[in-house]
Amino acid sequence: MLREEILRAAEALLDEAGDESALTLRAVAARTGVTTPAVYRHFADKSALIAAVCMRVWESLGTAVREAIEAADDPFQGLRHGAVAYMRFGIDHPVHYRLLMMGRPPRPGEPHPEREAAMACLEYMAGAIRPCVEMGVLRGDPQHIALRSITAMHGCIALAIAHPYFPWPEDAEQFLDEVARMAGLGSAALGWLTSGPRRDVPSAEAYAASFQAWAGQFQGS
Amino acid sequence: MLREEILRAAEALLDEAGDESALTLRAVAARTGVTTPAVYRHFADKSALIAAVCMRVWESLGTAVREAIEAADDPFQGLRHGAVAYMRFGIDHPVHYRLLMMGRPPRPGEPHPEREAAMACLEYMAGAIRPCVEMGVLRGDPQHIALRSITAMHGCIALAIAHPYFPWPEDAEQFLDEVARMAGLGSAALGWLTSGPRRDVPSAEAYAASFQAWAGQFQGS
DNA sequence: GACGTCAAGTTGACAACGTCAATCTGCCGC
DNA sequence: GCGGCAGATTGACGTTGTCAACTTGACGTC
Numbered sequence: 001m002l003r004e005e006i007l008r009a010a011e012a013l014l015d016e017a018g019d020e021s022a023l024t025l026r027a028v029a030a031r032t033g034v035t036t037p038a039v040y041r042h043f044a045d046k047s048a049l050i051a052a053v054c055m056r057v058w059e060s061l062g063t064a065v066r067e068a069i070e071a072a073d074d075p076f077q078g079l080r081h082g083a084v085a086y087m088r089f090g091i092d093h094p095v096h097y098r099l100l101m102m103g104r105p106p107r108p109g110e111p112h113p114e115r116e117a118a119m120a121c122l123e124y125m126a127g128a129i130r131p132c133v134e135m136g137v138l139r140g141d142p143q144h145i146a147l148r149s150i151t152a153m154h155g156c157i158a159l160a161i162a163h164p165y166f167p168w169p170e171d172a173e174q175f176l177d178e179v180a181r182m183a184g185l186g187s188a189a190l191g192w193l194t195s196g197p198r199r200d201v202p203s204a205e206a207y208a209a210s211f212q213a214w215a216g217q218f219q220g221s
Numbered sequence: 222m223l224r225e226e227i228l229r230a231a232e233a234l235l236d237e238a239g240d241e242s243a244l245t246l247r248a249v250a251a252r253t254g255v256t257t258p259a260v261y262r263h264f265a266d267k268s269a270l271i272a273a274v275c276m277r278v279w280e281s282l283g284t285a286v287r288e289a290i291e292a293a294d295d296p297f298q299g300l301r302h303g304a305v306a307y308m309r310f311g312i313d314h315p316v317h318y319r320l321l322m323m324g325r326p327p328r329p330g331e332p333h334p335e336r337e338a339a340m341a342c343l344e345y346m347a348g349a350i351r352p353c354v355e356m357g358v359l360r361g362d363p364q365h366i367a368l369r370s371i372t373a374m375h376g377c378i379a380l381a382i383a384h385p386y387f388p389w390p391e392d393a394e395q396f397l398d399e400v401a402r403m404a405g406l407g408s409a410a411l412g413w414l415t416s417g418p419r420r421d422v423p424s425a426e427a428y429a430a431s432f433q434a435w436a437g438q439f440q441g442s
Numbered sequence: 443g444a445c446g447t448c449a450a451g452t453t454g455a456c457a458a459c460g461t462c463a464a465t466c467t468g469c470c471g472c
Numbered sequence: 473g474c475g476g477c478a479g480a481t482t483g484a485c486g487t488t489g490t491c492a493a494c495t496t497g498a499c500g501t502c
Contacts, residue, residue: 002479002480019325019328020325021325024458024459024460025459025460025461026458026459026460034480034481035480035481035482036459036460036461036481037461037462037480037481037482038479038480038481040461040462041478041479041480045460045461046459046460046461094326101380101383101384102323102379102383103383104240104241104242104383105315105382105383105384105385106385106386107240112386115384115386118384118387119386119387122387122388143388144390147387147388147389147390148396148399148400148403149403150376150380151373151374151376151377151380151400152372152373152376152403152404153372153376154376154379154380155371155372155373155374155375155376155377155379155380156372156376158323158375158376158379159322159371159372159375159376161326162322162323162324162325162326163322163326163336163339164326164327165327165333165336165340166339166340166343166368167343167364167368168368169365169368175369178369178411179369179372181407181411181414182369182370182373182403182404182407182408182410182411183373183403183407184407185406185407185410185411185414185436186402186403186404186405186406186407186408186410187403187407189403189406189407189410190399190402190403190406193402193406207434207435209431210430210431210432210434210435211431211432211434211435213428213431213432214428214431214432214435215406223450223451245487245488245489246488246489246490247487247488247489255450255451255452256451256452256453257452257489257490258451258452258453258490258491259450259451259452261490261491262449262450262451263450266489266490267488267489267490
């Protein structure tokens with residue numbers, strides 16, 4: 001009822017102003033048509049409201065990534081397109097992405113509702129990586145690889161949001177794709193340098209020698 | 222004189238509280254031993270003060286990265302160690318890194334003192350990448366490659382700061398190194414897939430065939 | 443040595459913010 | 473008809489960034 005209206009008002013404020021400083025309890029209440037303290041009947045405090053706003057956006061992010069992964073032909077394409085979908089979502093919803101992923105770190109012991117949402121995001125990527133590991137191309141713990149790969153995706157969005165004046169390429173879509181491929185190819189190369197190819201997967205074994213030859217000059221890197 | 226004392230007080234507040242919300246003009250003024258509006262004689266407003274605080278930290282970041290690059294044996298090691306030094310700095314100074322790199326994006330037309338500092342950071346990485354391009358290992362515009370690689374480094378720090386509860390590996394140093402290598406190897410692979418090896422550099426040409434063989438399975442990625 | 447000038451700091455205040463205690467209102471069940 | 477109670481309002485408190493007006497003190501000039 002009113003809770004829903006408050007959330008809608010908050011979301012509208014965020015979209016219109018494009019700046020989270022416009023999201024004040026007074027503004028939200030006024031837009032909803034109630035007085036300020038009425039908001040406290042539905043949200044413990046301001047941060048709870050913000051968390052609730054983020055949660056709804058988060059779900060659409062989850063489905064966007066999942067759909068991109070599922071629509072792909074093979075695991076590698078799934079990883080690639082999932083990563084691009086993730087970044088695209090951040091670019092398209094900068095304010096929400098800021099709130100959810102670039103907010104103040106939680107004080108130890110403080111309840112942190114976004115925590116599970118962020119962990120779920122990590123799990124999405126790990127899920128897309130797992131088949132690639134099973135194919136013998138990526139090596140190591142899927143969650144570890146996901147964590148490492150997500151640094152590139154998150155960094156791309158975070159940097160673009162906070163520093164729009166950087167010399168970003170005109171073709172944003174291609175750049176996102178490059179970042180996704182950099183992370184995928186780099187992770188594959190890193191795994192092969194560290195662990196070698198999987199012995200039980202013929203296709204991986206077949207590429208081992210040629211990769212080792214190529215990667216020779218990167219041994220230190 | 223007083224300006225310097227105010228900056229020191231602000232920096233001390235940041236370090237002690239570990240939270241930028243502790244940085245209020247009143248607290249800074251009280252710690253300096255003057256009244257609040259006296260700060261306005263030396264800084265236009267609060268954001269100018271914050272920018273000034275960041276600037277001093279920024280310079281030490283610059284020297285840390287530069288020294289790491291210069292101390293390396295070859296360009297690739299320089300890139301690797303420079304990247305790790307950059308990330309290490311962010312991990313060691315989370316509050317300052319947050320203020321400088323994860324702050325609110327500048328409104329168009331708004332003066333943004335950190336802008337040149339952030340651009341200088343990009344230039345550092347481009348400078349470390351340029352020799353690798355000349356060696357024929359990385360392909361493309363150094364600044365473009367720097368921008369793409371920095372996404373991984375920035376993302377690593379930004380994610381670690383904002384989401385400390387993520388399943389980060391125990392050996393942080395090794396993880397930073399992995400991220401740096403992922404970006405380096407991934408960028409190299411991406412360049413070779415896109416542009417092929419440099420024809421005029423024999424060592425690059427020599428590895429082309431073996432890399433192409435390895436990368437065959439990643440054509441789509 | 444008295445004077446004007448001007449930078450530097452203080453006083454007092456304003457609006458906006460998050461938050462809360464106390465109060466009012468309208469509806470449901472007995 | 474009446475008690476109880478969820479839900480909204482009133483009024484206020486403390487804190488924040490910011491500013492106008494005033495005071496202070498040092499310096500150079502006649």
